[in-house]
Amino acid sequence: MKLLDKAFRLLGSKGARYGVPAALLLAMTALPFFLDDYALHVLWNAMFYALLALGLNVIVGYCGLCDLGYAAKFAIGAYTTGILMKSFGWNFWLTLPMSILVAVITAVIIGAPTLKLRSDYLAIVTLGFAEIVRITARNLPITGSASGLNAIARPSLFGLRLTKISHWYYVFLVLVVIFVFISNRLRHSRFGRALAYIREDEDAAQAMGVDTTRYKLYAYMIGAVLGGVTGSFFAVTMTSISPGSFDFTQSANILLAVILGGMGKIPGVIAGAAFFAIFPEIFRDVPIVGNMRMLFFGLLLIVVMITRPQGFWPERKRG
Amino acid sequence: MALMQITDLTMRFSGIVAVERLTFDIEEGSITSLIGPNGAGKTSAFNCMTGFYKASSGEILFDGKSLIGLKPYKITRLGIVRTFQNVRLFKNLTVLENVMSGAHSVTRQSVFGALLRTPAQRREERGIRENAEYLLDYVGILNKKDELAKNLSYGDQRRAEWARALAAKPRLLLLDEPAAGLNREEKDRLIELIHKFRADFGVTVFLIDHDMDLVMKVSEKVIVINFGTKIAEGTPAQVQSDPLVVEAYLGVSEEEGGAL
Numbered sequence: 236m237k238l239l240d241k242a243f244r245l246l247g248s249k250g251a252r253y254g255v256p257a258a259l260l261l262a263m264t265a266l267p268f269f270l271d272d273y274a275l276h277v278l279w280n281a282m283f284y285a286l287l288a289l290g291l292n293v294i295v296g297y298c299g300l301c302d303l304g305y306a307a308k309f310a311i312g313a314y315t316t317g318i319l320m321k322s323f324g325w326n327f328w329l330t331l332p333m334s335i336l337v338a339v340i341t342a343v344i345i346g347a348p349t350l351k352l353r354s355d356y357l358a359i360v361t362l363g364f365a366e367i368v369r370i371t372a373r374n375l376p377i378t379g380s381a382s383g384l385n386a387i388a389r390p391s392l393f394g395l396r397l398t399k400i401s402h403w404y405y406v407f408l409v410l411v412v413i414f415v416f417i418s419n420r421l422r423h424s425r426f427g428r429a430l431a432y433i434r435e436d437e438d439a440a441q442a443m444g445v446d447t448t449r450y451k452l453y454a455y456m457i458g459a460v461l462g463g464v465t466g467s468f469f470a471v472t473m474t475s476i477s478p479g480s481f482d483f484t485q486s487a488n489i490l491l492a493v494i495l496g497g498m499g500k501i502p503g504v505i506a507g508a509a510f511f512a513i514f515p516e517i518f519r520d521v522p523i524v525g526n527m528r529m530l531f532f533g534l535l536l537i538v539v540m541i542t543r544p545q546g547f548w549p550e551r552k553r554g
Numbered sequence: 555m556a557l558m559q560i561t562d563l564t565m566r567f568s569g570i571v572a573v574e575r576l577t578f579d580i581e582e583g584s585i586t587s588l589i590g591p592n593g594a595g596k597t598s599a600f601n602c603m604t605g606f607y608k609a610s611s612g613e614i615l616f617d618g619k620s621l622i623g624l625k626p627y628k629i630t631r632l633g634i635v636r637t638f639q640n641v642r643l644f645k646n647l648t649v650l651e652n653v654m655s656g657a658h659s660v661t662r663q664s665v666f667g668a669l670l671r672t673p674a675q676r677r678e679e680r681g682i683r684e685n686a687e688y689l690l691d692y693v694g695i696l697n698k699k700d701e702l703a704k705n706l707s708y709g710d711q712r713r714a715e716w717a718r719a720l721a722a723k724p725r726l727l728l729l730d731e732p733a734a735g736l737n738r739e740e741k742d743r744l745i746e747l748i749h750k751f752r753a754d755f756g757v758t759v760f761l762i763d764h765d766m767d768l769v770m771k772v773s774e775k776v777i778v779i780n781f782g783t784k785i786a787e788g789t790p791a792q793v794q795s796d797p798l799v800v801e802a803y804l805g806v807s808e809e810e811g812g813a814l
Contacts, residue, residue: 417669420668420669420671421665421668421669423668424663424667424668424675424679425657425658425661425663425664425667425668425678425679425682426663426664426665426667426668427668428647428651428654428655428658429655429658431644431647431651432644432647432655432658435644435645435646435647436642436643436644436645438606438626438642439638439642439643439644439655440644440655441606441625441626441627441630442604442626442627442630442635442636442638442642443627443630443635443655443656443658443659443718443722444627444630444631444658444659444660444722445627445655445658446625446627447627453664453665457665
């Protein structure tokens with residue numbers, strides 16, 4: 236662990252602060268020229284989880300709230316887009332503002348009564364709400380019941396119809412950049428600090444003049460919007476969505492990605508999500524181990540949590 | 555008119571009376587103390603004044619405005635800023651970020667300012683940072699600004715908490731047992747510092763403590779409570795010779811000759 240810390244400290248130096256992300260971005264941009272569709276799909280999946288983890292990170296990592304039903308946020312985005320496109324013939328890009336609006340409204344409905352209480356209650360309410368969303372989606376005709384919505388049209392961007400996995404790879408890469416930008420700007424601001432004060436000590440935050448109920452609601456709304464937008468893009472990438480994609484395992488996976496990488500730390504959260512998406516794939520084809528890969532994955536999670544409960548990404552060093 | 559007027563303040567917890575009909579004033583520019591033995595109701599009174607408890611009955615006026623029913627953050631925004639008995643810094647944030655939290659109640663940029671990083675937002679951020687650094691220098695721990703708060707010594711944590719409170723530009727500074735955990739030398743320095751806060755920032759200071767020594771040296775007016783009710787009020791000298799106070803503190807009757 237010492238050596239790892241040293242390597243991370245090197246990465247944390249001033250030049251590396253912009254150099255490493257830039258190099259990484261460049262490499263990610265070049266990759267589709269060298270990889271096959273399967274590998275691209277794995278990377279797309281990693282970016283998809285990264286988006287969800289970044290969204291949940293605002294709620295859990297920045298503000299310290301416990302959300303056990305994040306899958307519901309992206310389900311709502313996915314279904315909003317799916318329904319508007321399938322049943323009302325909307326253009327995909329026009330469904331995005333609606334998806335954001337619906338995310339905000341549901342966040343207020345869930346958050347406003349719950350966030351007045353101590354933060355722990357949110358865990359139970361979000362868990363219950365996620366189940367309500369999933370079961371409702373399974374039973375309503377407009378959401379396609381158990382089979383879900385299929386053959387959702389692929390949208391176009393600047394005249395190009397986005398049909399190939401490489402197209403979606405780039406779309407999600409851009410989304411990751413945007414989400415990182417948002418996360419970073421929020422973190423280094425009066426608003427972001429207020430969330431951190433709430434996470435650290437809610438009473439002391441109140442005593443310093445932070446309207447804790449309102450700020451918790453803002454954090455929850457921003458997390459919901461990021462999740463909703465990700466869900467909308469998920470719907471048109473996959474072209475079909477069903478209640479099975481949004482079960483509790485999904486919520487747990489996203490939460491694990493955030494905790495595994497290190498709550499509140501942007502590179503850590505992305506690394507956690509990438510690890511989560513890529514690790515099982517790497518071991519898929521290894522004999523014997525392949526069948527037990529989830530077991531090893533579980534063991535690894537336990538080891539990481541015991542040795543580094545703050546996540547595997549190191550604390551930032553300043554100065 | 556006094557800066558804060560407390561009238562018949564009563565705080566009950568399901569039948570148990572913690573504070574009963576407490577009445578006193580805090581004059582603008584004064585250093586006033588509320589003292590009493592452990593369990594006398596000091597902290598309950600303090601929490602009513604800062605909005606952490608909602609008083610059962612009675613009135614608390616600050617600059618003529620009622621504080622009853624206001625949430626803590628609103629009371630802070632009115633210019634009443636508190637510290638905590640056991641120092642409650644934001645442990646995993648840097649000392650600078652801790653002190654910057656004080657500015658929250660006197661600044662306004664929110665989500666959109668943060669995302670767009672407008673000139674107004676950047677100006678405000680610079681102001682928050684510079685003021686925090688100035689205050690850290692003032693309390694003498696500017697060199698520790700980038701350390702995590704949890705890594706500071708206890709004395710330095712206290713200093714960081716004072717800087718944080720001052721960053722909120724208080725009119726009334728409420729100190730909850732500021733001498734707890736300090737040694738004799740540190741206490742003497744604290745007395746100087748409290749006078750300095752008043753001189754340099756024009757704040758009115760109110761503190762609760764059971765440390766007689768500190769309270770008598772620093773205060774101009776002392777209110778003594780026991781079992782939730784006021785038993786004495788006056789200058790330190792007046793209070794010190796009050797037989798009721800002597801009894802409350804030493805638990806002996808006059809005939810046995812208790813002295814302070």
